Amino acid sequence: MAEHSGFVPLNRDGLVDRVAKTLVDAILAGGIAPGDRLVESTIAKQMDLSRAPVREALRLLESSGLVEYRTNRGFFVKLVSVTSMSDLYDLRILLETAAIRRLTETNAETALPELRAQVAEMHRLAGEGDDLMAHVSADMQFHRLICLHSGNQRFLQLFDQIANETKLGLLVIGRLYDDPRHMAETHDPIVEAIGLHDANRAAGAIDYHIRVAKDLVTQHFHDQQEGTPQ
Amino acid sequence: MAEHSGFVPLNRDGLVDRVAKTLVDAILAGGIAPGDRLVESTIAKQMDLSRAPVREALRLLESSGLVEYRTNRGFFVKLVSVTSMSDLYDLRILLETAAIRRLTETNAETALPELRAQVAEMHRLAGEGDDLMAHVSADMQFHRLICLHSGNQRFLQLFDQIANETKLGLLVIGRLYDDPRHMAETHDPIVEAIGLHDANRAAGAIDYHIRVAKDLVTQHFHDQQEGTPQ
DNA sequence: GTCAAGAAGATTGTCGACAAACGACAAATC
DNA sequence: GATTTGTCGTTTGTCGACAATCTTCTTGAC
Numbered sequence: 001m002a003e004h005s006g007f008v009p010l011n012r013d014g015l016v017d018r019v020a021k022t023l024v025d026a027i028l029a030g031g032i033a034p035g036d037r038l039v040e041s042t043i044a045k046q047m048d049l050s051r052a053p054v055r056e057a058l059r060l061l062e063s064s065g066l067v068e069y070r071t072n073r074g075f076f077v078k079l080v081s082v083t084s085m086s087d088l089y090d091l092r093i094l095l096e097t098a099a100i101r102r103l104t105e106t107n108a109e110t111a112l113p114e115l116r117a118q119v120a121e122m123h124r125l126a127g128e129g130d131d132l133m134a135h136v137s138a139d140m141q142f143h144r145l146i147c148l149h150s151g152n153q154r155f156l157q158l159f160d161q162i163a164n165e166t167k168l169g170l171l172v173i174g175r176l177y178d179d180p181r182h183m184a185e186t187h188d189p190i191v192e193a194i195g196l197h198d199a200n201r202a203a204g205a206i207d208y209h210i211r212v213a214k215d216l217v218t219q220h221f222h223d224q225q226e227g228t229p230q
Numbered sequence: 231m232a233e234h235s236g237f238v239p240l241n242r243d244g245l246v247d248r249v250a251k252t253l254v255d256a257i258l259a260g261g262i263a264p265g266d267r268l269v270e271s272t273i274a275k276q277m278d279l280s281r282a283p284v285r286e287a288l289r290l291l292e293s294s295g296l297v298e299y300r301t302n303r304g305f306f307v308k309l310v311s312v313t314s315m316s317d318l319y320d321l322r323i324l325l326e327t328a329a330i331r332r333l334t335e336t337n338a339e340t341a342l343p344e345l346r347a348q349v350a351e352m353h354r355l356a357g358e359g360d361d362l363m364a365h366v367s368a369d370m371q372f373h374r375l376i377c378l379h380s381g382n383q384r385f386l387q388l389f390d391q392i393a394n395e396t397k398l399g400l401l402v403i404g405r406l407y408d409d410p411r412h413m414a415e416t417h418d419p420i421v422e423a424i425g426l427h428d429a430n431r432a433a434g435a436i437d438y439h440i441r442v443a444k445d446l447v448t449q450h451f452h453d454q455q456e457g458t459p460q
Numbered sequence: 461g462t463c464a465a466g467a468a469g470a471t472t473g474t475c476g477a478c479a480a481a482c483g484a485c486a487a488a489t490c
Numbered sequence: 491g492a493t494t495t496g497t498c499g500t501t502t503g504t505c506g507a508c509a510a511t512c513t514t515c516t517t518g519a520c
Contacts, residue, residue, distance in 0.1 A: 014301055015473080015474085016473090037501095039500090039501070039502095040501075040502075041500095041501070041502090049474075049475085050474055050475045050476070051474095051475085051476090051502090052282075052473080052474055052475070053473080053474070053475095055286075055502095056285075056286075056289065059286065059289050059290075060289075062293075063292075063293035071244055071502090071503095072480085072481055072482065072501090072502060072503080073481095073482070073483095073501085073502080074501065074502060083383075084383075087382045087383055087384040087385075088384060090328075090382055090384075091382070091384050091385070091388070094324050094325070094328050095324070098320075098324050152317045152320055152321070153313075153314075153317055154317040154318060154320075154321050155317075155321070158321070158388070245503080245504085246503090267471095269470090269471070269472095270471075270472075271470090271471070271472090279504075279505085280504055280505045280506070281472090281504095281505085281506090282503080282504055282505070283503080283504070283505095285472095301472090301473095302471090302472060302473080302510085302511055302512065303471090303472080303511090303512070304471065304472060304512095
């Protein structure tokens with residue numbers, strides 16, 4: 001079937017996915033801001049394809065919480081509010097404490113090398129520069145690993161579903177920790193507890209870790225008095 | 231064309247939603263079985279519309295876990311397996327114990343009348359007949375109320391996302407409790423604990439309740455040796 | 461008789477076009 | 491002057507058609 005030059009899109013394997021990824025990247029890079037309308041025909045023209053795949057990609061984004069759909073009105077980038085972020089972090093606390101418990105009890109040795117490597121990566125990035133989204137992504141990847149190795153596929157699925165929304169929130173907020181080094185360090189106690197095979201301690205550590213982040217987030221909104229509603 | 235007789239819905243407000251609902255009902259009524267392929271053009275013809283809204287409706291079902299999409303292959307009703315159900319129940323335990331804690335602590339008086347009414351409804355149904363899906367739906371509605379009054383919108387959203395999948399699983403399994411009356415009764419301790427404003431007890435009660443259901447489900451699969459994979 | 465290659469049919473992927481709905485602004489009415 | 495009504499441009503909603511892909515069936519070689 002002649003895969004000739006290779007990087008020509010060809011429709012093979014997921015045009016919709018590619019469109020979705022492009023849109024996610026654009027939103028997460030700040031090119032499209034919360035509240036912005038996403039006009040199908042405009043996007044289609046920009047990417048040089050028809051509206052159909054764009055529409056499907058947007059529906060995909062909707063299910064990952066980045067985008068909101070209103071009948072006969074179209075798609076809008078979701079707004080970020082105190083309550084939406086607060087609720088989100090509460091859900092993450094549930095999810096990740098449970099995930100880390102299972103991981104510690106049944107899968108610690110497999111997971112530890114990857115977790116350690118990810119923390120190292122975060123330290124490396126911290127020393128490197130101040131690409132906000134890079135730091136945030138590395139952090140989220142750490143948390144994703146915990147869900148990945150929890151042994152419950154649904155935990156991972158749920159995490160992936162809310163990950164992008166978390167990233168968007170953090171992007172809107174801007175820098176959460178004064179020093180990115182600090183963010184990297186706060187993961188150490190978590191890894192340590194897993195190393196000790198102490199599930200309770202691990203759960204407590206990650207609970208604390210997420211709760212601190214949540215407080216910083218809510219504090220940020222409170223400071224700015226910017227409760228963008230819904 | 232000619233939409234003649236007035237009560238034809240007109241396209242106003244959600245054709246896609248209506249298609250989705252029809253499909254969900256068909257699946258949950260057993261008309262379409264797990265593993266079945268959902269051919270867009272067939273459905274479109276049956277409902278007398280084009281493929282586009284059908285496709286969107288299927289994408290919607292996908293995000294509620296009832297249906298699975300494979301690139302270039304189309305949509306299939308998801309299979310139900312031991313692990314998928316087991317994982318699902320574990321997630322529900324997390325979600326609902328947390329939800330009931332919040333409800334008991336901050337919202338008990340608002341929620342109690344509705345919860346009591348729902349339990350009454352379950353008892354009524356139990357005395358009535360043996361419409362399996364009716365029993366299951368009433369049960370799920372009770373659990374939905376708990377998430378609804380938890381104060382965390384995301385809890386409700388997550389519950390709604392997994393509710394249909396749970397229903398499908400229970401449908402596949404068939405009767406879980408020998409006597410539907412028994413199922414209704416197992417909710418009483420939960421309501422009681424909420425009435426006492428005892429969050430720990432309420433959480434324990436619902437944890438036990440769901441865990442029992444989970445055990446019955448896994449037991450069922452074990453008996454039948456029917457671990458439909460993936 | 462079994463297996464592989466190829467042809468034919470069915471189904472999804474994408475497109476462009478048209479109809480319906482929405483939002484904004486202008487005009488008319490009170 | 492304020493509110494309502496009408497009109498127009500933009501955007502979404504739905505459609506039917508065609509191309510790409512997958513599936514099944516046939517055909518042929520061993």
